[in-house]
Amino acid sequence: MALTEQQVAALEIKNKDYKVSDEKGLQLLVKANGKKFWRLRYWIASKEKTLSLGKYPEVTLNDARAEQQEALALLARGVDPSLNRQLKKTISPHAELDSFEGVSREWFCVRMGNKSATHQKRTQSILDNHLLPVLGRYTISELTPVMVLEALRRIEKTGAIETAHRAKNIASLIFRFGIVTERCERDPADALRGALQIAKKSHHAAIVDPKELGMFLRALDDSRGCFQVAAALKLAVLFFCRPGELCSLRWEFINFDKRLIEFNASKTNQPHIIPICEQALVILRELQSIAAGSPFVFASPRAKTRPISMDALRVRMRGMGFSKDEVTTHGFRATARTLLDEELGYSSDWIEHQLAHTVRDPNGRAYNRTKHLPQRIEMMQGWADYLDRLKSGSIK
Numbered sequence: 001m002a003l004t005e006q007q008v009a010a011l012e013i014k015n016k017d018y019k020v021s022d023e024k025g026l027q028l029l030v031k032a033n034g035k036k037f038w039r040l041r042y043w044i045a046s047k048e049k050t051l052s053l054g055k056y057p058e059v060t061l062n063d064a065r066a067e068q069q070e071a072l073a074l075l076a077r078g079v080d081p082s083l084n085r086q087l088k089k090t091i092s093p094h095a096e097l098d099s100f101e102g103v104s105r106e107w108f109c110v111r112m113g114n115k116s117a118t119h120q121k122r123t124q125s126i127l128d129n130h131l132l133p134v135l136g137r138y139t140i141s142e143l144t145p146v147m148v149l150e151a152l153r154r155i156e157k158t159g160a161i162e163t164a165h166r167a168k169n170i171a172s173l174i175f176r177f178g179i180v181t182e183r184c185e186r187d188p189a190d191a192l193r194g195a196l197q198i199a200k201k202s203h204h205a206a207i208v209d210p211k212e213l214g215m216f217l218r219a220l221d222d223s224r225g226c227f228q229v230a231a232a233l234k235l236a237v238l239f240f241c242r243p244g245e246l247c248s249l250r251w252e253f254i255n256f257d258k259r260l261i262e263f264n265a266s267k268t269n270q271p272h273i274i275p276i277c278e279q280a281l282v283i284l285r286e287l288q289s290i291a292a293g294s295p296f297v298f299a300s301p302r303a304k305t306r307p308i309s310m311d312a313l314r315v316r317m318r319g320m321g322f323s324k325d326e327v328t329t330h331g332f333r334a335t336a337r338t339l340l341d342e343e344l345g346y347s348s349d350w351i352e353h354q355l356a357h358t359v360r361d362p363n364g365r366a367y368n369r370t371k372h373l374p375q376r377i378e379m380m381q382g383w384a385d386y387l388d389r390l391k392s393g394s395i396k
Contacts, residue, residue: 003028005061011036026068028056038064040071044080044113051081080113098183100143100174101136107177116266118244126167130155140175141184145191152196161197168192205324206331208338214390216327219320221391227290229312231283232298236313236329238280238384240336240355242266243310243329249297254284265356272356273370275377277384336383344386346379347372354379 003022011020013034019027025041038053053059053067071081097106104127112120134151135143148171155164168189175187207213220233236246245266253263259281261274276284287297294304301308313329333355340346350372389395 003061008036008056008061022061022065024068024072026053026064028064038067040068040081042071042075042081044075047114049080049082051085078113079110083109083113098139098141099136100138100140101132103140103178103181103183104132104136104174106181107174111173111177114269116244118266122166123170126163126170130163130167131171135171140178143175143184143188145188148188149192149195152192156197164196168196204328204330204334205326206334206338207327208335210339210343210390210395213335213339213387214393214395216320216322217387217391219322223316223320225316225319226301226308226312228287228298228301228308229316231287232308233313233316233329234283235280236332237335237387238277238380239274240333241272241274242333242356243313246329247298247307247310247313249307250295251288251291251297252295254297256281256284268356270356273373273376274354275373275380277381279384279388339386340379340383344379344382346382347375350375350379 003020008020008028011028011030013030013032015032017029017031019029019039021027027039027041029037029039031037036056038056038059040051040053042049042051051071053064056064059067074081074084097103108120108123108127112123115123131151134154135147138147148168151171152164152168155167172187172189175184175189178184179187207216217237220230223230232246236243239246239261242265245263249261249263254261254276256276259276261276263272264270265272284297291297291299292304296304296307298308300306310329314324317327317329318324337351337355340351341348353372354376386395
């Protein structure tokens with residue numbers, strides 16, 4: 001039901017924060033300290049987000065509804081209102097809509113809304129630190145391959161070859177966006193194929209020797225420190241999902257009745273399922289007992305409103321005496337892939353689906369989250385039992 005100005009003005013202060021809803025996602029957050037804030041809940045790319053619309057009574061109900069309509073109009077065009085607001089804040093006062101900076105900010109707003117926070121942050125960093133300082137002031141249509149190459153060469157000189165390649169790809173996406181929005185006619189970055197140094201491929205260090213993995217698991221049990229970090233490392237080995245997915249895991253993703261974890265894989269943005277084995281269930285139940293209302297499975301000891309960082313896992317492993325050349329959190333994916341295949345003889349198709357890799361069947365159909373699920377449930381329990389045997393030293 002729609003609110004009225006009289007209802008909003010008459011809202012009482014309570015002992016804890018609460019929200020009252022208007023229509024189409026508009027809400028008023030009433031704080032325990034008496035302050036009131038307008039919020040808009042909306043969904044984009046299957047993700048729920050919140051946009052702040054100002055403080056009441058400075059922003060009236062009608063004002064908030066007007067802001068709401070502007071945001072909904074942006075959503076109808078596929079534009080994330082939150083990113084659109086960032087665009088207005090970050091774009092330089094002198095930047096014109098047809099400048100490389102203006103087009104890049106617009107591209108970021110329109111195209112990056114459905115990307116992960118990590119991807120957005122990395123892309124924004126490359127723009128702000130490398131591309132915009134050199135190319136930002138130019139009209140996008142006047143940029144040439146030589147000018148773009150100059151910006152990329154500056155990155156190469158610092159030794160960040162992979163970053164230079166990422167910057168080239170980002171620039172190309174921006175130019176292509178400029179083409180479809182009729183701000184330029186060609187992509188000068190596309191002409192730079194083969195112009196950059198070839199980046200040396202580096203792999204995440206991984207333990208693939210069973211005896212060494214047993215040593216690591218015993219060292220992890222003996223290590224001291226934050227329980228959440230130790231639990232995260234144990235589940236990193238058991239689940240072998242991507243580290244960012246693990247650290248940001250939420251309780252709402254876990255179905256204890258079905259003993260399944262369901263979320264969107266960060267790299268493919270496709271639904272993914274992790275079966276919960278007996279050993280993982282014990283760890284999750286213990287984490288649940290100390291969750292203290294946090295939405296995160298691995299809540300930071302310093303603030304329950306955010307998860308632990310991936311750095312916390314890295315620091316714990318270094319404290320256990322394992323260097324970055326010996327083991328990484330991401331490397332547990334290679335550990336599982338290798339040992340599940342070579343030592344336990346599980347189907348490579350089951351393994352690849354559990355790794356949330358894009359697997360296409362003979363008909364070209366992409367990854368299906370439920371494919372081979374009964375077999376994957378069996379495999380994940382077999383993997384956990386195998387790890388227990390390695391840890392106990394019963395496998396020589």
